[in-house]
Amino acid sequence: MKELIREVITRSIVDHKGNWSDSLADRYFDEPLVNFAAGDDPIFEEFKQIIGPWHRTPKEAYEAMHGEGIWRGGTVVSWAMPWSKALRDSNRRCTDKPSIEWTKAYDLCAKVLQKEVRRGLLQEMERHGVQGVAPADAEWFRIMDAPDGKTSPWSDRHVAYAAGLGTFGLNSAFLSAKGMTIVLNSVVIDAVLAPDQHTAEHHRADCLHFKTGACGACIRRCPAQAVSTGGHDKVRCMIFGYGPDSVRLAKERGVEGPAGCALCQVGVPCEARNPAGCK
Numbered sequence: 001m002k003e004l005i006r007e008v009i010t011r012s013i014v015d016h017k018g019n020w021s022d023s024l025a026d027r028y029f030d031e032p033l034v035n036f037a038a039g040d041d042p043i044f045e046e047f048k049q050i051i052g053p054w055h056r057t058p059k060e061a062y063e064a065m066h067g068e069g070i071w072r073g074g075t076v077v078s079w080a081m082p083w084s085k086a087l088r089d090s091n092r093r094c095t096d097k098p099s100i101e102w103t104k105a106y107d108l109c110a111k112v113l114q115k116e117v118r119r120g121l122l123q124e125m126e127r128h129g130v131q132g133v134a135p136a137d138a139e140w141f142r143i144m145d146a147p148d149g150k151t152s153p154w155s156d157r158h159v160a161y162a163a164g165l166g167t168f169g170l171n172s173a174f175l176s177a178k179g180m181t182i183v184l185n186s187v188v189i190d191a192v193l194a195p196d197q198h199t200a201e202h203h204r205a206d207c208l209h210f211k212t213g214a215c216g217a218c219i220r221r222c223p224a225q226a227v228s229t230g231g232h233d234k235v236r237c238m239i240f241g242y243g244p245d246s247v248r249l250a251k252e253r254g255v256e257g258p259a260g261c262a263l264c265q266v267g268v269p270c271e272a273r274n275p276a277g278c279k
């Protein structure tokens, strides 16, 4: 079953007709990393303390879709979709605004690709008698205001941590074996599969700033001064990457929605690898 899941996700991404850029002469996204977390891992209860009581456990997410009391255990499938080298190159060349290609890749993810991969996987699961839910597509999912920026009832970054895909960087981005230039996604299914372990010493174990006290390259890459040794200013980051100026920039590029950013995720030691060498 795990191999089938990996194959379905990989095929949906690599073969997706939108996953191609003529200007890059390459795909936007490469083959994903796919990991599994136990649906009843106690870490999901801990997220209610770390993120907030509104964050749902896999059981809560599943039962909201299929009925109260129906959960008999299951698995969270979490995957990281790495940017292609050509896409990374395009954004690395930029210093004050994201590349046109990243704006288009971001838009593809936000509107089409992510949703279709989730839907395709759940449809394939159903063919094998497995039910599931895509929290990001659930009627209860929404982006909410929080004192330090935005939050939601399902965090793909925290889910990826639970599935052992990596840890968090100084800039709050997720640091996987393929680095920070990834897009995360996840679904909950009711098949109980062997989980991957989250073995990191702590949630920032792979970031060089927290490992050695050095680096800070993401601080220097951010044009909005949203990263410092004190951490990541989510509000400043949101305004720069997703606010009105960003929407105007995207419109000039023929895209309806924000232009995105991710400048702090390229031209840094953790761009496409885990710099701590743990994975």
Ligand code: SF4
Binding pocket: 169, 170, 171, 206, 207, 208, 209, 210, 214, 215, 216, 217, 218, 219, 268, 269, 270, 275
């Ligand atoms: S650039 Fe350096 S400090 Fe920033 S997240 Fe990556 S490893 Fe950590």
Ligand code: SF4
Binding pocket: 171, 221, 222, 223, 224, 225, 226, 227, 236, 237, 238, 240, 241, 261, 262, 263, 264, 265
């Ligand atoms: S995404 Fe952009 S604005 Fe946000 S921290 Fe990174 S470089 Fe700064």
